[in-house]
Amino acid sequence: NVKANKAGAFSVRLYVGDEGETTFSLRARVNGMKESYADVTVERVFTEREGLARFREKLIGVAYKALANEPQKFVERNFSFRGKVMEFADYNGSPCALICVNNAAVGVWNQPVWVVLTGDEALAEGNVATFYLNSEGITLPAAGAYTEDGQETEAPVTRAKFVTEIK
Numbered sequence: 001n002v003k004a005n006k007a008g009a010f011s012v013r014l015y016v017g018d019e020g021e022t023t024f025s026l027r028a029r030v031n032g033m034k035e036s037y038a039d040v041t042v043e044r045v046f047t048e049r050e051g052l053a054r055f056r057e058k059l060i061g062v063a064y065k066a067l068a069n070e071p072q073k074f075v076e077r078n079f080s081f082r083g084k085v086m087e088f089a090d091y092n093g094s095p096c097a098l099i100c101v102n103n104a105a106v107g108v109w110n111q112p113v114w115v116v117l118t119g120d121e122a123l124a125e126g127n128v129a130t131f132y133l134n135s136e137g138i139t140l141p142a143a144g145a146y147t148e149d150g151q152e153t154e155a156p157v158t159r160a161k162f163v164t165e166i167k
Contacts, residue, residue, distance in 0.1 A: 004028075016044040019051070052162050055132050064101055064111045067135065071156040074135035078161070084109045085127045086146060091116050091157070097123060098155070099131065100146050112142035112155040121163045129166040133158040 004010040008028070016022045023041045046054065055078050062079040083099035086109070090096060095117045100109035115131055123129065139154035147153050 014042060016042055019044055019046045019054075048162065052132065052164070055161055059132075064113075067113070067156045067158075068111075068139070068154070071135045071139055072137035075137040076134060078132065078134065080130055080132045081113060082128065082130045082165075083113065085123050085125050085129070086112070087125060089114075091140075095119050096157075098142060098146065104148070110146055110148050112146040112153065114140050114142070114155050114157040116157065116159045117163070118160065121160065121166075123163065123166060127166050130164045131158070131160055132162040132164070133160060135159075 002010045002012055014022075014024065021041050021043045023039050026038045026040060028036045028038075058078045060077055060079050062074060062077075062081075064081075067074055067079075081099070081101040083101040084103070086098045086100055088095060088097055091114065097115045097117055099113050099115055100111055101113055102111040103109050113133075115133065116136065117123070121129075136157040136159055138157050140157055142153050142155035144150045144152045146155075
């Protein structure tokens with residue numbers, strides 16, 4: 001219950017903790033008058049910092065081999081890899097980067113992962129960044145140049161939710 005001034009104006013502080021839309025139903029009642037109702041929808045969009053903090057709250061550790069062997073197991077699961085951008089491609093109309101997440105020896109990167117990007121990331125080939133990801137549940141071919149044994153492999157496809165610390 002909130003009291004309005006003579007002109008009918010009022011204010012209410014709302015707390016919307018999650019990202020998305022929340023609808024509030026309002027009822028106005030004045031003695032001797034007909035009640036009126038209205039629905040008001042408020043949209044909450046996280047800042048990048050808030051979104052990353054929420055993503056990190058549910059972060060799980062994922063080993064590369066587990067992701068490569070069972071990518072469908074990590075759909076809707078939050079995890080991260082630090083990797084080097086090796087090349088770019090197109091994935092169903094979205095930009096996609098092939099990153100390698102293991103730097104076994106100085107300058108030698110392997111263990112390829114395809115990362116579907118939003119397109120807003122300021123990435124270039126050779127950049128090293130932290131990728132906050134969800135699995136797409138599938139794999140796509142990756143050249144042997146990105147594997148330890150030099151053989152072409154099926155690399156897991158992931159979707160970037162955030163990309164930070166680009167160097």
